[in-house]
Amino acid sequence: MGQKFSELDKRHIGFIAEQKIYFVGTAADSGNVNLSPKGGDSLRVINSKKIAWLNLTGSGNESASHVLKNSRMTLMFCAFDGKPLILRAYGTATVLHQHDETWSDYCDLFPFSVASRQIFVLDIDLVQASCGMSVPYFTYDGDRDDLANWSKKQGKSGIEKYWVKKNQKSIDGFETEILERAGIEDTRISEA
Numbered sequence: 001m002g003q004k005f006s007e008l009d010k011r012h013i014g015f016i017a018e019q020k021i022y023f024v025g026t027a028a029d030s031g032n033v034n035l036s037p038k039g040g041d042s043l044r045v046i047n048s049k050k051i052a053w054l055n056l057t058g059s060g061n062e063s064a065s066h067v068l069k070n071s072r073m074t075l076m077f078c079a080f081d082g083k084p085l086i087l088r089a090y091g092t093a094t095v096l097h098q099h100d101e102t103w104s105d106y107c108d109l110f111p112f113s114v115a116s117r118q119i120f121v122l123d124i125d126l127v128q129a130s131c132g133m134s135v136p137y138f139t140y141d142g143d144r145d146d147l148a149n150w151s152k153k154q155g156k157s158g159i160e161k162y163w164v165k166k167n168q169k170s171i172d173g174f175e176t177e178i179l180e181r182a183g184i185e186d187t188r189i190s191e192a
Contacts, residue, residue: 002130007048012087012127016045016077020140023076024053024120026062026093028069031172034062040143044109051075051089051122052106056147057115057159057167061178064118065170067095068177073122078135086132091124097181114159115151117167117178160184 005012016022020039027033042054053075055063067073073093078086096103096119106119151159164186167178179186 002128005127005129007124008045008089008127009048012129013045013048015079015085015087016043016051019077020143021080022053024063025074025076026066026070026072028066028170028172028174031170031174032062034060034066034170036063041111044106046121049124051124052109053120053122054110054113054116055118055120056113057117057151057162058147059166060171061117061167061176062170063120064095064176064178065172065174067093067120069174073120075122078132080135080138080140084132084135086130086135088128088130089122089124090126090128091122093123094121095119096121097177099181099183113148113151114154114156115147117163 008016022038022043024036024038025033038053038055040056042056044052046052063073071092071094073091075089076086077088096106098107098116103119106121107116110116110119154162160182163178163182163184168176170176178184
């Protein structure tokens with residue numbers, strides 16, 4: 001049976017620190033629900049009621065568009081080795097872009113990447129722990145370098161061009177505010 005908590009405790013924080021992958025769930029009031037796997041050194045527990053995670057440039061930008069429409073977010077962690085556990089943190093998220101006033105409060109918590117797109121800050125309302133006894137065992141072989149290598153090759157200008165082409169709207173057509181909140185003029189970037 002699942003247990004509910006109003007905040008993360010020391011055991012939860014320790015478990016999160018050991019995880020190599022986590023999952024982010026978001027949804028607007030209409031349209032598709034989004035579930036994204038995240039990895040790398042991209043998540044920080046700020047305190048028992050707050051988690052921040054770095055969103056790198058990718059093919060979609062669903063989380064940003066959803067949080068602008070409806071700020072609810074769920075983060076899920078699950079044990080793929082050792083004692084079984086599924087841990088979910090439910091709450092209200094804020095999306096930060098590079099030109100936002102509070103970006104500097106969080107950006108130095110993460111390794112620099114030219115692909116840094118947003119930082120999400122989750123204010124936790126509820127934590128749920130459940131057994132996870134049917135989650136299969138997996139072994140961790142290492143992080144993929146593909147995104148880091150692609151990003152370095154693109155450089156800042158290439159990343160911004162990619163945002164223009166692929167990251168302005170969700171699959172449901174919701175705005176992400178990526179250009180205006182990052183201080184980028186659409187007209188100055190050629191899509192060619």
